[in-house]
Amino acid sequence: MEYVNLIPGYRTALADGTMVPDSPKHMATEELYRASVGDRLHLCNDQYLFAPAIFSLERNPVYIYSYAYQTEENWSSYTGNLTPEGYGREDYVFSDECWFRVCVRRKDGEDLTEADFACARKVVEFHGREREYEEKPWFVQEAKDTIEAIQKAGSSYVLKLCLLTDTHFAVNGTWEDTAHNIQSVAEHIDYDAIVHLGDLTDGMLSKELTSMYVGRMIDDLEKCNAPVYITPGNHDSNYFRNRQNTMTVDEMKSVYRLKGEEEGCIDYYVDLSEYDVRMIFLNSFEDTACVRYGYTDEQLKWVKRVLYQAKQGTRFLIFSHDAPLAKLDYWSFYVRNGEKMLDILEECNEKEQYQIAGFFYGHTHSDYIFKECSFPVVSTGCAKLEYFPDKKPKEAITWNREADTVTQDLWDSVLIDFENQRLKMIRFGAGDDREISFRKKKSIYKDVAVQNRASRPMKIWAHRGASGHAPENTLPAFELAYQLGANGIELDVQLTKDGVPVVIHDERIDRVSDGTGYVRDYMLEELRKFNMNKQFPAYGRVQIPTLSEVYDFVRNTDMMVNLELKNGLVYYPQLEEKVMKLAEEKGLADRIIYSSFYHSSMRRIQRLQPSAKTAFLYSEGILDIAEYAKKYGAYAVHPSLGNVKYPGNDIVQKCHDADIQVNVWTVNEEADFDRMKELVVDAVITNYVERG
Numbered sequence: 001m002e003y004v005n006l007i008p009g010y011r012t013a014l015a016d017g018t019m020v021p022d023s024p025k026h027m028a029t030e031e032l033y034r035a036s037v038g039d040r041l042h043l044c045n046d047q048y049l050f051a052p053a054i055f056s057l058e059r060n061p062v063y064i065y066s067y068a069y070q071t072e073e074n075w076s077s078y079t080g081n082l083t084p085e086g087y088g089r090e091d092y093v094f095s096d097e098c099w100f101r102v103c104v105r106r107k108d109g110e111d112l113t114e115a116d117f118a119c120a121r122k123v124v125e126f127h128g129r130e131r132e133y134e135e136k137p138w139f140v141q142e143a144k145d146t147i148e149a150i151q152k153a154g155s156s157y158v159l160k161l162c163l164l165t166d167t168h169f170a171v172n173g174t175w176e177d178t179a180h181n182i183q184s185v186a187e188h189i190d191y192d193a194i195v196h197l198g199d200l201t202d203g204m205l206s207k208e209l210t211s212m213y214v215g216r217m218i219d220d221l222e223k224c225n226a227p228v229y230i231t232p233g234n235h236d237s238n239y240f241r242n243r244q245n246t247m248t249v250d251e252m253k254s255v256y257r258l259k260g261e262e263e264g265c266i267d268y269y270v271d272l273s274e275y276d277v278r279m280i281f282l283n284s285f286e287d288t289a290c291v292r293y294g295y296t297d298e299q300l301k302w303v304k305r306v307l308y309q310a311k312q313g314t315r316f317l318i319f320s321h322d323a324p325l326a327k328l329d330y331w332s333f334y335v336r337n338g339e340k341m342l343d344i345l346e347e348c349n350e351k352e353q354y355q356i357a358g359f360f361y362g363h364t365h366s367d368y369i370f371k372e373c374s375f376p377v378v379s380t381g382c383a384k385l386e387y388f389p390d391k392k393p394k395e396a397i398t399w400n401r402e403a404d405t406v407t408q409d410l411w412d413s414v415l416i417d418f419e420n421q422r423l424k425m426i427r428f429g430a431g432d433d434r435e436i437s438f439r440k441k442k443s444i445y446k447d448v449a450v451q452n453r454a455s456r457p458m459k460i461w462a463h464r465g466a467s468g469h470a471p472e473n474t475l476p477a478f479e480l481a482y483q484l485g486a487n488g489i490e491l492d493v494q495l496t497k498d499g500v501p502v503v504i505h506d507e508r509i510d511r512v513s514d515g516t517g518y519v520r521d522y523m524l525e526e527l528r529k530f531n532m533n534k535q536f537p538a539y540g541r542v543q544i545p546t547l548s549e550v551y552d553f554v555r556n557t558d559m560m561v562n563l564e565l566k567n568g569l570v571y572y573p574q575l576e577e578k579v580m581k582l583a584e585e586k587g588l589a590d591r592i593i594y595s596s597f598y599h600s601s602m603r604r605i606q607r608l609q610p611s612a613k614t615a616f617l618y619s620e621g622i623l624d625i626a627e628y629a630k631k632y633g634a635y636a637v638h639p640s641l642g643n644v645k646y647p648g649n650d651i652v653q654k655c656h657d658a659d660i661q662v663n664v665w666t667v668n669e670e671a672d673f674d675r676m677k678e679l680v681v682d683a684v685i686t687n688y689v690e691r692g
Contacts, residue, residue, distance in 0.1 A: 001127050004029050004041075004102050006120040008112050012103035017053040017078035018071070019101075024111040027120050028103040030209050032074060032171045035094040039128040041102065042091050048104050049087035050124055054079045055099040057172060059403065067391050069168075069240070073202045073213075074099075076172035099171055133180050138406045142428060143184040149426045149433070150189050150413055157415030157424060159275050160189060162226070164411035165197030165321070165362030166382035168235070169213050174385045178409050179220035181428060186224035189413065192272060193279070194221050197362035197380070198233025198321035200256075203240040207247055210238050211255045218257055230256040232266060233321035233363060234285040234292070246287055267299060269306050275418070277317060277357075278310050284322035284335075284361075290470065290538040291480075293322050293329070294336025304344050312353035315418060318345065323361045323379065325445070326484075326690065328370055330393050331363065333469060333690040334484055339446075342373060346443050349374045357416060357438045358423055366396035369436055372445035376423065376436045381410045399430035406430070449485065458676060459487035459683035460692035461562055463666050464505060468687035471533040472512065473503045474542045478553060484689040488560030490665070493547055493579055495572040500524045501547035501579055504532070507570050513544075520570055547579065551586040561592050562638075562663070562685065564617065568598040576604050580612065593663075595638050606633050615663065618643070626654035636661035636682070645675050652679045 010019050011026035019030055032055065043050050055076035062068050063075055076099040087105060094100075102124050106112065150160070162182055169175050182194070200214050214236075221228045230236075232252055239246045247255065252266055258281075260268025269280045280303065285292055295303075307316065323329045324338040349356040356375040363379075365386060370377035379396065385408050387401035401407045409429035416423050421439040465477025466484055473491055481489050492505040497520060510516045515530035524546070533542040547563075554561055567575055576594075583589045594605050595615040602614040613635035621643055622628055629637050637655060644651050644664055652662045664676055665685035673692055676684050686692060 001125050003122050004033065004124045004126050005031060006102065006104055006123055008117045008120050011105075012051075012053045012082060012101060014082050014084070017055060017080075017082065017101070025109070026103055026105050027112065027116070027123075029101045030206060031212070032072075032076065032099045032101050033126060033128070034131065035098050035100055035126075036129055036131060037094060037096060039126070040091050040093045041100075042125040042127060043089050043123070044125055045119070045123055046089060047107055048123055049089060049107050050092075050102055050104045051082055051087045052092055052100045052102050053082045054096075055101075055172070057097055057099075059172060063170070064385055064387060064401070064403070066388055069202050069204065070170065071204060072171075073169065073204055074171040133176065136177060136404070138404070139177065139181050139184075139409065142406050142409075143181060146185050146413065146426060146428045147188045150185075150415065153415050153424055153426070156419065157417045157422075159272070159277060159414075159416040159418070160191050161414040161416075162186065162191045162194040162224070162411065163197070163360065163380060163414050163425075164195075164383045165380055166199045166233070166365055166384055167196070167201075167217065168199055168382070168384040168386075169201045169217060174403070174408055175217060175220075178383050178411065179217070181409055182221065182411065183224055185413070185428065186226065191224065191226040191413075192275075193270075194224060194226050194228045195279075195319055195360070196221070196228070196230050197319060197360065198231050199235040199362065199382075200230070200233075201235060203235035203238045204243065205238075207238055207245055207251065210247075211251075214255050227270075228257070229270060229279065229281060229319070230258060231281045231319045231321050232256055232258070232283055232285070234287075236321075237285065237287055239287040262302075265298075265302070267302055271310075275315070275416075276311075276313050277315050278306070279317045279319065280306060282318065282320040282341075284320045288538060289336065290476070290536065291334050291336040293326075293332040294334070294338055295341050297337065300337060300340055300344060303341065307344070307348045307354065310354070315355045315357045316345075316348070317357055317416075318359040320359070320361045322363045323370075324359065324377065325370075328361075328368065328377070328379065328393055329364050330391050333688070334480065342445070346374055349440060355438075355440065357418075358436075360414075364393055364396055366392045366398045367431060367434070368393065368396040369434065370445075372443070372448055374441050374443040376438055378425075378434075378436065380412055380425070381431060383409065383411050385409075397431070401430050453485050453487065456487065456692075458681060458692070459560075459663075460485070460689050461488040461490050461560070461663070461683050461685045462486040462689050463490050463685045463687050464492065465489055466687070466689055468668070469536070471536050471539055471542050473505055473545070474532055474539075475545050475549065475553060476539055476542060478550060481689055482557050482559060486559060486689045487683070488562060489554070490562040490564065490685045491547075491550060492564045492566050493575070494519045494566045494570070495575055495578070496524045496527060497521055498523045499574070499578070501575070501582065502527065503545045503547055503550055505566070507566065509544075518570070520572070547582055548586070551582060551588055554591070555586055555588055559591070561588065562615070563592055563594050565594065565596040565598070565601050567596060567601050576601060576608060580605065580609055593636060595636075599632070602634065603632060615661075617665075625651060626658045626660055629655065629660045630658045634660060636663055638663050638665060638685075640665060641667055641672060644679060644681065645672060652681055656680075 011023035407430035462481030464472035470477040615636040
């Protein structure tokens with residue numbers, strides 16, 4: 001017998017059986033309990049009435065075959081049994097295998113009192129028989145095959161790890177089978193460690209219930225008589241979908257039984273001295289950061305210290321929930337400090353006395369081996385029962401999954417042969433075995449990235465910087481654009497009251513700042529007092545940048561600048577002269593394209609400096625734009641997307657025939673990127689560099 005855990009102030013919704021807060025007359029269980037035929041519920045106090053909400057064992061396939069998370073991490077199906085008249089005092093006897101939650105109210109219909117709160121945990125008893133695991137024949141044979149494959153690999157594979165990731169525990173999910181399968185193999189294989197790469201649950205419940213589920217899962221793994229090491233994922237902070245119920249660092253260290261001892265840090269390492277191996281476990285998500293996926297500056301220092309404090313001859317295994325590069329992960333538009341992390345690892349791997357044997361990550365819910373580093377970077381598919389091939393990184397393999405078959409499960413046994421520099425991954429469930437060499441080789445990932453960026457037939461310019469992810473027209477947005485691989489940035493320039501060129505789009509500051517009024521009416525130092533960041537709170541307070549400051553950043557990059565002069569609604573005397581003089585002073589004159597909707601301004605720039613590149617911006621169709629641009633000496637035209645995206649429009653071809661470039665704004669959707677590539681436009685201006 002156990003008492004069900006009732007939470008005062010919650011009720012069970014009649015419509016769908018979910019928990020509803022702010023209900024002063026009720027108390028209900030957040031946890032769903034499993035019942036067998038003949039189990040019963042008993043009300044211990046006749047001052048109350050109770051009613052169970054019953055959930056069948058049927059699973060909604062939407063949670064398996066599409067990107068969807070059930071809000072209560074519940075894969076059972078509500079039967080709709082609950083009614084206002086269904087509350088009573090008699091024992092409830094279960095007639096079917098099911099899941100259930102209980103709702104209780106006072107018999108007199110009054111609001112709950114402090115006395116009710118005090119006795120909530122001993123109001124309803126659940127008398128249930130202990131369930132025994134029922135063997136699944138398809139898994140029995142797979143376990144035998146896995147054990148045989150590991151044993152057949154022979155003693156040369158000296159280090160043996162069980163590796164799994166992204167279990168995303170759900171009520172009526174498949175964790176029970178996964179845990180049993182790992183235990184079955186571990187009975188015959190002496191694993192040196194079990195490593196879970198994170199996202200144990202969906203992170204959408206109370207911290208208390210999440211902790212309970214995680215505790216049960218780790219207990220299941222620890223039954224294998226091998227140490228269990230967790231690398232927390234983004235769901236594991238209990239933050240998913242911007243929830244406010246996040247765990248602190250200390251809570252995460254406790255709940256996930258993390259081994260690190262450094263205060264305020266959930267990174268840690270473990271030495272397997274018999275193999276001269278150091279395993280490093282990295283946190284790769286920070287819910288309060290501007291870019292949430294990635295690594296902090298402090299982590300980089302910590303990793304470097306942990307690498308070089310190891311004795312000579314140490315081999316390193318790196319574990320991280322997320323990949324170090326955004327191109328390896330569909331969900332990360334940018335991995336903060338990811339390249340810097342790889343630089344540190346690459347530098348270590350170059351040294352004769354150390355070796356990086358592998359970097360393992362999850363998060364992508366797919367298999368992939370990245371071979372551009374001097375060591376293998378390996379993702380493994382999710383243990384969660386899930387199959388949909390979209391929302392996956394390019395070239396990654398997503399295996400077909402089906403309940404009640406071998407493919408329901410997915411995890412690896414990692415066998416490492418240090419003598420022959422080989423790593424073998426034997427798959428349990430969906431997918432194939434993989435074998436990888438970790439012999440040191442030349443790293444080419446940076447060369448490939450630079451080459452890919454330079455060889456783009458269609459250049460990518462960041463619209464007001466990376467404005468889809470950072471405050472527009474600010475230094476953080478321009479810095480992020482460069483980190484995302486933009487070929488150039490687009491920005492807007494106006495003059496302050498004291499004649500300083502500043503970067504801002506609107507003539508008024510109201511939309512983007514905590515101030516109001518026209519740019520032209522403020523001295524620079526007055527404008528500096530306003531926060532130019534309304535949209536992205538994580539960036540905190542951001543000042544308006546001067547054009548000089550932006551140029552100082554740009555000249556240390558290889559990016560072009562598309563400079564739009566905002567002189568159509570407000571006339572700024574000497575604007576053209578000021579921006580051109582500044583470009584000369586900063587040594588950037590050959591990397592600037594000047595543009596404006598006010599085409600007379602471009603004619604003025606041409607007269608001041610005939611070699612300057614100018615472009616005519618326009619949003620409404622201009623007849624014979626190629627002839628018009630040629631006549632007035634424009635280097636390029638900058639039409640809005642609507643002017644070029646429809647079939648049969650020959651603007652691009654006519655302009656190219658006249659030796660005029662075509663750079664299109666604002667291109668944000670994948671279909672539009674594809675269309676622009678088909679038209680062979682020269683550049684697109686976008687809020688989302690990573691989509692190009």
